[in-house]
Amino acid sequence: MVNYPNAKRVSISKAPRLKTPSIDFANRGMRFETLINDSNSYYLSRNIAVIHKKPTPVQIVKVDYPRRSRAKIVEAYFRQASTTDYSGVYKGYYIDFEAKETRQTSSMPLKNFHAHQIIHMENVLKQQGICFVLLHFSTLQETYLLPAEPLISFYQIDQGGKSMPLSYIREHGFEIPLQSHPSIPYLDVVDKYLIGGN
Amino acid sequence: MVNYPNAKRVSISKAPRLKTPSIDFANRGMRFETLINDSNSYYLSRNIAVIHKKPTPVQIVKVDYPRRSRAKIVEAYFRQASTTDYSGVYKGYYIDFEAKETRQTSSMPLKNFHAHQIIHMENVLKQQGICFVLLHFSTLQETYLLPAEPLISFYQIDQGGKSMPLSYIREHGFEIPLQSHPSIPYLDVVDKYLIGGN
Numbered sequence: 010m011v012n013y014p015n016a017k018r019v020s021i022s023k024a025p026r027l028k029t030p031s032i033d034f035a036n037r038g039m040r041f042e043t044l045i046n047d048s049n050s051y052y053l054s055r056n057i058a059v060i061h062k063k064p065t066p067v068q069i070v071k072v073d074y075p076r077r078s079r080a081k082i083v084e085a086y087f088r089q090a091s092t093t094d095y096s097g098v099y100k101g102y103y104i105d106f107e108a109k110e111t112r113q114t115s116s117m118p119l120k121n122f123h124a125h126q127i128i129h130m131e132n133v134l135k136q137q138g139i140c141f142v143l144l145h146f147s148t149l150q151e152t153y154l155l156p157a158e159p160l161i162s163f164y165q166i167d168q169g170g171k172s173m174p175l176s177y178i179r180e181h182g183f184e185i186p187l188q189s190h191p192s193i194p195y196l197d198v199v200d201k202y203l204i205g206g207n
Numbered sequence: 208m209v210n211y212p213n214a215k216r217v218s219i220s221k222a223p224r225l226k227t228p229s230i231d232f233a234n235r236g237m238r239f240e241t242l243i244n245d246s247n248s249y250y251l252s253r254n255i256a257v258i259h260k261k262p263t264p265v266q267i268v269k270v271d272y273p274r275r276s277r278a279k280i281v282e283a284y285f286r287q288a289s290t291t292d293y294s295g296v297y298k299g300y301y302i303d304f305e306a307k308e309t310r311q312t313s314s315m316p317l318k319n320f321h322a323h324q325i326i327h328m329e330n331v332l333k334q335q336g337i338c339f340v341l342l343h344f345s346t347l348q349e350t351y352l353l354p355a356e357p358l359i360s361f362y363q364i365d366q367g368g369k370s371m372p373l374s375y376i377r378e379h380g381f382e383i384p385l386q387s388h389p390s391i392p393y394l395d396v397v398d399k400y401l402i403g404g405n
Contacts, residue, residue: 053330069263082284084279087280101334136256
């Protein structure tokens with residue numbers, strides 16, 4: 010990843026929230042995201058897979074050009090993502106997933122999944138892509154890979170209004186044992202259960 | 208695509224340049240990009256493929272929260288993309304490409320391809336992804352699909368310092384006849400020449 014040379018590396022989730030000493034949802038999500046990004050770097054560096062997080066979608070409204078060489082965005086807004094956050098290629102397979110984290114211990118709130126993300130997952134499945142979500146229960150320190158099909162089925166019951174019980178995730182998903190290299194070896198699960206099986 | 212509700216829809220390339228009446232490179236690039244996006248929408252709406260342009264990578268430095276519900280980015284900078292702009296899935300195949308346009312009539316400048324994009328293409332090929340560039344010669348009104356392999360070979364001669372002659376593109380690539388639906392039917396070329404053949 011190439012950073013803009015003169016810009017400080019302040020991430021979105023951290024920027025305004027670092028002032029509060031307590032660990033909040035955003036930072037917890039950030040940590041899980043960091044572990045996934047590290048795992049993707051591991052896979053990339055070993056020629057195992059090419060999977061990247063998409064940039065945060067931003068609606069740019071105003072740009073200043075104080076100097077010719079350096080455009081400065083001075084007004085922009087976060088947009089909702091129309092797809093999932095992660096995608097790439099693994100042994101010829103298209104990989105597509107979203108990651109969510111919760112402190113809850115018995116269910117995963119679905120309110121963070123948007124209807125158009127669910128539609129995107131359906132479209133990916135129609136094209137024979139491999140699509141899933143990584144769900145992290147931070148209090149339990151348990152991480153699951155849940156294929157898109159059972160997620161979509163559950164979501165459609167109530168258009169994402171309900172929380173998805175952990176028991177449902179355990180029944181239809183696969184636990185990912187956290188380890189060192191990579192931290193979240195989700196491609197092991199893809200290998201064992203998703204390739205050839207769908 | 209969901210836009211932030213209160214933000215005006217002003218695109219990056221258009222924002223500062225609309226004031227100049229002459230059509231410049233940026234707007235020309237914008238038009239080609241629009242045609243590709245329209246083609247992708249066409250493919251998506253007919254369940255032919257799921258291919259999206261990635262969001263513009265932005266390094267966010269400062270965010271204001273004037274109201275709880277609406278974060279405003281007040282300082283951010285454009286970053287160089289570390290991957291290609293477009294990716295998705297088509298009949299189970301991972302599709303990955305970049306698009307470039309020129310007004311020149313005999314060659315395509317390679318300075319707009321960055322070294323890390325070339326490396327990304329190499330990585331995608333290693334994972335058996337389908338990777339290429341769409342090259343548009345606006346003066347000639349000719350568009351080509353050039354597979355990543357000959358692009359990489361040419362790029363490595365001089366680390367992107369040279370322009371790639373149109374004759375080379377014609378020899379190693381495939382012309383895409385522009386039409387109405389979709390405007391740039393690049394998946395026809397993928398079907399005929401890239402699937403199964405690489």
